[in-house]
Amino acid sequence: MRVLACIKRVPITGGRIVLTEDARAINTQHLGFTMSPHEECGVEEAARLIEAHKGDSVVLTLGPPEAVEQLRDAMALGIDRAIHLQTDGQEWDAEATASALTDAIRADEGPSGRFDIVFFGNESADSGGFQVGARVAHALGRPLVTGLKKVTVEGASVRCEQEVEGGRDVYVVPLPAVLTVKEGLNLPRYPSVPGRMRARSKPVAVSTPARPAPRLELVRLAVPAGQGRRAESLGAGAAAAPAVVEMLQKAGVL
């Protein structure tokens, strides 16, 4: 079995987002980075599938040179090798991203055989375009199921549970397939020290695709106006309990 997990490097925004001077990006000077939360579950699922079925697992990203950190994180969780489509740090829109990822998938599948499953996050944490997986699936001519909380390979097909209001919808599609997943699909393992050590020597194939002009073109970012809350202190410590209970009564919930 061959499984691919696609990831995106994003900043860990913490409590308050600060923009760069030109308001075209988040000021990340004091921030750490991670892969989008949904994608971490895609990586974990890919690693588990290969542990169970044997084969080849690959992680793919489009991002700046530093995104190799997230590729190493994925390999520390058990992924075998990585493909890094390097950018100069400029943002790529979803259409261009999907096109570059599709080319990279085709190039890797040529010598190695097709991926049975390609995992994406349901949406990236930062730009939230909700579409890269769909574009890649269409370009590859493979079925796409989105928003998954459970994935079970059953022979030549895959049973998928999608979170919807009031439960889960079930889909069964033939492999190869493209699946977008949501956090909660699994609980990603904490990478072991040997896992991290092994990840350092796993191969990363690097290429530098050209960035086409975006058709969804970012002009500027803005932090939305606060909701105008002005916190009223109900006190400190256990002595605040009566004031809390009065507030709950006033709110009509007690």
Added chain:
Amino acid sequence: MTVLVLMDESDASRQALTLARKFGDPRSVRMDAIEPFAPDALAAALAQAADELNASAVFAAGTDRGNEVMARLAARTGLPFAANCISATPGEPVSVTRLRWGGSLLEEARLHSPRPLISVAPHTVPEDTGPRPQDVDMKPPAEADLVVRVVDHVSPRNGGVSLAEAKVIVSGGRGVGSKEGFAIIEDLAGLLGAAVGCSRAVTSAGWRPHSDQVGQTGTKVAPDVYIACGISGATQHMAGLKGAKRILAINSDPQAPLMLNADYTVTGDLKEIVPAISAEIRKRR
């Protein structure tokens, strides 16, 4: 000029219709026109209707289903798609403002496209009150577009109060300290008939199931009262709280973002404060 809208019975659909009217006279494709749900067949129907009507744009609600069908339409037609917009102004290019980071950030963007595909973020635009648009005529779907379709539905185990629907939520963060530490949170929730929630740090640590997680990648909630115990208030968490009417934050750090974004605060050790609130409720009964 005709604009095409993917519609269902939701408020979010009527909000999408509000923005769509700026782009022409609306016609609709119903989300339930193909049952069981088959997103490729809906995308195919939208693509065909858009061509036949020479639609100026295609709109949908920025719900899971809406975004999914629009993404498939975008892939199929090779057109750009702007998800979760809160405004859209016709022109060449079309100007949109859209949500990023689950609503923690706004993006102004230009959409260069002969036929803009736009989804509208729920509850950011007033609902349309005009007449219901007329449905387009649809052909039976092609076999290939029915490969991906709902074949079954499973219901969740019945346990406690649903987070998304709860009137009161008692939620714990890293400050709760351990899986066992949630006993005092559960006790207070029980007294209030509340659901138990938590932050992402808690589910990542394995203290609570992901179904309890409130936030950008968890559940978005809209309770009358949200009681946040030992939660710092990262944007990831706050993105799930936009619908909360009143927020009470309990935290030892008065400068924690959640303490600054709450309506009410209690400063101190939640391990003393939460049991004291439970005791006070019991005393008054």
